[in-house]
Amino acid sequence: MLFNRRTLEIPTEDQALRGRTEQWFTLPEQHAVLDAPLVTNASNIPEGFEVAVFGLGCFWGAEEVFWRIPGVWSTSAGYAGGSTPHPSYDEVCSGQTGHTEAVRVVFDPSKVSYEDLVKAFFKFHDPTQAMRQGNDVGTQYRSAIYTFSGEQEETARKLIAEYEPELTRRGHGQITTEVKPAATYYYAEDLHQQYLAKNPNGYRCHSATGVPFPA
Numbered sequence: 001m002l003f004n005r006r007t008l009e010i011p012t013e014d015q016a017l018r019g020r021t022e023q024w025f026t027l028p029e030q031h032a033v034l035d036a037p038l039v040t041n042a043s044n045i046p047e048g049f050e051v052a053v054f055g056l057g058c059f060w061g062a063e064e065v066f067w068r069i070p071g072v073w074s075t076s077a078g079y080a081g082g083s084t085p086h087p088s089y090d091e092v093c094s095g096q097t098g099h100t101e102a103v104r105v106v107f108d109p110s111k112v113s114y115e116d117l118v119k120a121f122f123k124f125h126d127p128t129q130a131m132r133q134g135n136d137v138g139t140q141y142r143s144a145i146y147t148f149s150g151e152q153e154e155t156a157r158k159l160i161a162e163y164e165p166e167l168t169r170r171g172h173g174q175i176t177t178e179v180k181p182a183a184t185y186y187y188a189e190d191l192h193q194q195y196l197a198k199n200p201n202g203y204r205c206h207s208a209t210g211v212p213f214p215a
Contacts, residue, residue, distance in 0.1 A: 008095070008139060010082075010098045011083065016082065017087065019086050020085060024086060025189050026190070027039055027187060028190065031074055032194035033067050036073050037074060038193060039076070049109070051182075052118075053102050053103070053104050053145075053146040054102060054121045054144065054145055055102045055103075055142060055145075056103075056121055057125050057133030057134070058205050059101040059188065059192060060204070061203075061204045063103045064196045065206055066103055069107075071109075072105055074105075075103055075194075076187055076188075077101070077102075077103060077188040078187045078188045079092050079100070079186045079188060080102035080146050080185050080186075081098065081102070081144055081146060081183070082098030082099030089191075093138065100139065100178075101141065102185065104185055118145065118159050125143065125209070127177045129176070145177060145179045146180055146182035147179065147181055148182050153179060159213070160175050160179070163214075165214075170211055
Protein backbone atom coordinates (compact mmCIF):
# COMPACT_ATOMS: atom_id res chain seq x y z
CA MET A 1 0.00 0.00 0.00
CA LEU A 2 1.11 3.56 -0.71
CA PHE A 3 1.31 4.80 2.86
CA ASN A 4 3.13 1.76 4.23
CA ARG A 5 6.18 2.71 2.22
CA ARG A 6 8.80 4.65 4.15
CA THR A 7 11.87 6.29 2.69
CA LEU A 8 14.54 8.57 4.09
CA GLU A 9 15.35 10.01 0.68
CA ILE A 10 13.58 13.06 -0.67
CA PRO A 11 11.88 12.19 -3.99
CA THR A 12 12.61 14.18 -7.11
CA GLU A 13 9.80 16.17 -8.70
CA ASP A 14 9.29 13.32 -11.19
CA GLN A 15 9.11 10.73 -8.40
CA ALA A 16 6.76 12.68 -6.13
CA LEU A 17 3.02 12.13 -5.91
CA ARG A 18 1.01 14.17 -8.41
CA GLY A 19 -1.12 15.98 -5.86
CA ARG A 20 -4.05 18.29 -6.56
CA THR A 21 -4.80 21.51 -8.38
CA GLU A 22 -6.29 23.28 -5.35
CA GLN A 23 -6.74 23.07 -1.59
CA TRP A 24 -9.30 20.37 -0.87
CA PHE A 25 -10.42 21.39 2.64
CA THR A 26 -11.52 24.54 4.41
CA LEU A 27 -9.82 26.34 7.27
CA PRO A 28 -11.25 28.67 9.91
CA GLU A 29 -10.70 32.36 9.32
CA GLN A 30 -9.37 33.05 12.82
CA HIS A 31 -6.27 31.73 14.58
CA ALA A 32 -7.33 29.67 17.60
CA VAL A 33 -4.83 31.38 19.94
CA LEU A 34 -3.71 34.71 18.48
CA ASP A 35 -5.89 37.67 17.55
CA ALA A 36 -5.09 37.36 13.86
CA PRO A 37 -6.18 35.53 10.71
CA LEU A 38 -5.06 31.92 10.34
CA VAL A 39 -4.52 32.11 6.58
CA THR A 40 -2.22 35.04 5.87
CA ASN A 41 -1.21 36.72 2.63
CA ALA A 42 -0.22 40.08 1.23
CA SER A 43 -3.78 41.38 1.55
CA ASN A 44 -4.13 40.89 5.30
CA ILE A 45 -0.63 41.03 6.79
CA PRO A 46 0.01 44.43 8.44
CA GLU A 47 2.48 46.69 6.69
CA GLY A 48 6.04 46.15 7.84
CA PHE A 49 5.44 42.62 9.17
CA GLU A 50 7.56 39.76 7.85
CA VAL A 51 7.17 36.03 7.20
CA ALA A 52 9.39 33.12 8.20
CA VAL A 53 9.01 29.37 7.61
CA PHE A 54 10.71 26.73 9.73
CA GLY A 55 10.70 22.93 9.89
CA LEU A 56 11.70 21.47 13.25
CA GLY A 57 9.98 18.13 13.61
CA CYS A 58 6.30 17.54 14.34
CA PHE A 59 4.49 20.77 13.57
CA TRP A 60 2.12 20.48 16.53
CA GLY A 61 4.76 21.40 19.09
CA ALA A 62 6.73 23.55 16.67
CA GLU A 63 3.78 25.86 16.11
CA GLU A 64 3.24 26.21 19.85
CA VAL A 65 6.87 27.28 20.29
CA PHE A 66 6.37 30.23 17.95
CA TRP A 67 2.88 31.41 18.90
CA ARG A 68 4.19 31.89 22.45
CA ILE A 69 6.91 34.34 21.34
CA PRO A 70 5.98 38.02 21.87
CA GLY A 71 5.93 39.84 18.56
CA VAL A 72 4.64 36.85 16.60
CA TRP A 73 1.33 37.89 15.02
CA SER A 74 0.14 34.65 13.41
CA THR A 75 1.29 31.06 12.94
CA SER A 76 0.10 28.05 11.01
CA ALA A 77 1.05 24.42 10.47
CA GLY A 78 1.77 23.30 6.94
CA TYR A 79 4.02 21.59 4.44
CA ALA A 80 7.10 23.08 2.78
CA GLY A 81 10.12 22.11 0.73
CA GLY A 82 8.44 19.43 -1.38
CA SER A 83 7.13 18.83 -4.89
CA THR A 84 3.55 17.55 -4.56
CA PRO A 85 0.96 20.34 -4.84
CA HIS A 86 -1.68 20.50 -2.08
CA PRO A 87 -0.60 17.31 -0.29
CA SER A 88 -2.49 15.60 2.51
CA TYR A 89 -0.98 14.76 5.87
CA ASP A 90 -0.94 11.04 5.04
CA GLU A 91 0.80 11.74 1.75
CA VAL A 92 3.47 13.86 3.43
CA CYS A 93 4.02 11.14 6.03
CA SER A 94 4.50 8.59 3.26
CA GLY A 95 7.72 10.38 2.30
CA GLN A 96 6.55 10.61 -1.30
CA THR A 97 5.83 14.35 -1.52
CA GLY A 98 9.22 15.70 -0.44
CA HIS A 99 7.71 18.06 2.13
CA THR A 100 8.73 18.62 5.70
CA GLU A 101 6.23 19.54 8.39
CA ALA A 102 6.62 23.30 8.74
CA VAL A 103 5.42 26.35 10.60
CA ARG A 104 4.69 29.66 8.89
CA VAL A 105 5.35 32.58 11.22
CA VAL A 106 4.18 36.14 10.61
CA PHE A 107 5.93 38.55 12.95
CA ASP A 108 6.44 42.19 13.80
CA PRO A 109 10.19 42.89 13.40
CA SER A 110 9.89 45.92 15.67
CA LYS A 111 9.06 43.51 18.53
CA VAL A 112 11.01 40.35 17.66
CA SER A 113 13.87 40.00 15.21
CA TYR A 114 14.26 37.28 12.62
CA GLU A 115 17.53 36.39 14.32
CA ASP A 116 15.70 35.75 17.59
CA LEU A 117 13.22 33.51 15.79
CA VAL A 118 16.05 31.49 14.26
CA LYS A 119 17.63 31.16 17.69
CA ALA A 120 14.32 29.85 19.03
CA PHE A 121 14.20 27.43 16.11
CA PHE A 122 17.58 26.00 17.10
CA LYS A 123 16.80 26.04 20.83
CA PHE A 124 13.73 23.84 20.57
CA HIS A 125 14.95 20.97 18.42
CA ASP A 126 18.09 19.02 17.59
CA PRO A 127 19.29 20.26 14.18
CA THR A 128 21.92 17.52 13.96
CA GLN A 129 19.44 14.67 13.45
CA ALA A 130 19.00 14.11 9.74
CA MET A 131 15.50 13.05 8.67
CA ARG A 132 14.24 12.69 12.22
CA GLN A 133 13.50 14.30 15.56
CA GLY A 134 13.84 11.89 18.45
CA ASN A 135 11.56 8.93 17.84
CA ASP A 136 9.89 10.65 14.88
CA VAL A 137 11.63 9.32 11.77
CA GLY A 138 11.06 10.40 8.18
CA THR A 139 11.82 13.09 5.64
CA GLN A 140 8.83 15.08 6.96
CA TYR A 141 10.70 15.65 10.23
CA ARG A 142 13.87 17.13 8.75
CA SER A 143 15.25 20.43 10.03
CA ALA A 144 14.71 23.29 7.59
CA ILE A 145 14.75 27.06 7.23
CA TYR A 146 13.03 28.49 4.16
CA THR A 147 14.04 32.08 3.54
CA PHE A 148 12.23 35.03 1.97
CA SER A 149 15.20 37.31 1.38
CA GLY A 150 18.95 37.36 1.10
CA GLU A 151 19.04 38.93 4.55
CA GLN A 152 17.12 36.02 6.08
CA GLU A 153 19.43 33.51 4.40
CA GLU A 154 22.51 35.40 5.58
CA THR A 155 21.17 35.45 9.15
CA ALA A 156 20.37 31.73 9.12
CA ARG A 157 23.79 30.74 7.77
CA LYS A 158 25.58 33.08 10.19
CA LEU A 159 23.82 31.51 13.18
CA ILE A 160 24.55 28.00 11.91
CA ALA A 161 28.24 28.91 11.68
CA GLU A 162 28.18 30.28 15.22
CA TYR A 163 26.13 27.47 16.76
CA GLU A 164 27.69 24.38 15.19
CA PRO A 165 31.04 24.59 17.04
CA GLU A 166 29.21 24.74 20.37
CA LEU A 167 27.08 21.73 19.47
CA THR A 168 30.19 19.83 18.37
CA ARG A 169 32.01 20.75 21.56
CA ARG A 170 29.16 19.25 23.56
CA GLY A 171 29.21 15.97 21.64
CA HIS A 172 26.56 16.60 19.00
CA GLY A 173 27.06 16.08 15.28
CA GLN A 174 27.07 18.59 12.46
CA ILE A 175 23.99 20.70 11.76
CA THR A 176 21.89 19.15 8.98
CA THR A 177 19.41 22.03 8.64
CA GLU A 178 18.23 22.58 5.08
CA VAL A 179 18.45 26.29 4.16
CA LYS A 180 16.68 27.17 0.92
CA PRO A 181 14.66 30.01 -0.58
CA ALA A 182 10.99 29.62 0.32
CA ALA A 183 8.84 28.00 -2.35
CA THR A 184 5.13 27.23 -2.11
CA TYR A 185 3.84 26.65 1.40
CA TYR A 186 0.72 24.50 1.75
CA TYR A 187 -1.49 24.80 4.81
CA ALA A 188 -2.15 21.61 6.74
CA GLU A 189 -5.67 20.41 7.44
CA ASP A 190 -7.70 22.08 10.22
CA LEU A 191 -7.00 19.16 12.60
CA HIS A 192 -3.36 20.22 12.77
CA GLN A 193 -3.81 23.98 13.21
CA GLN A 194 -3.02 25.10 16.79
CA TYR A 195 -3.32 21.43 17.73
CA LEU A 196 -1.93 21.77 21.25
CA ALA A 197 -4.26 24.65 22.08
CA LYS A 198 -7.19 22.42 21.17
CA ASN A 199 -5.60 19.31 22.76
CA PRO A 200 -3.58 20.54 25.79
CA ASN A 201 -2.50 17.00 26.71
CA GLY A 202 -1.52 16.13 23.16
CA TYR A 203 1.81 14.88 21.90
CA ARG A 204 4.72 17.26 22.49
CA CYS A 205 8.24 16.59 21.29
CA HIS A 206 9.84 20.03 21.62
CA SER A 207 11.89 21.14 24.59
CA ALA A 208 14.90 23.39 25.04
CA THR A 209 18.09 21.56 24.08
CA GLY A 210 20.13 23.15 26.84
CA VAL A 211 22.87 24.05 24.36
CA PRO A 212 23.10 27.85 24.36
CA PHE A 213 24.37 30.05 21.60
CA PRO A 214 27.91 31.28 22.30
CA ALA A 215 27.93 34.65 24.01
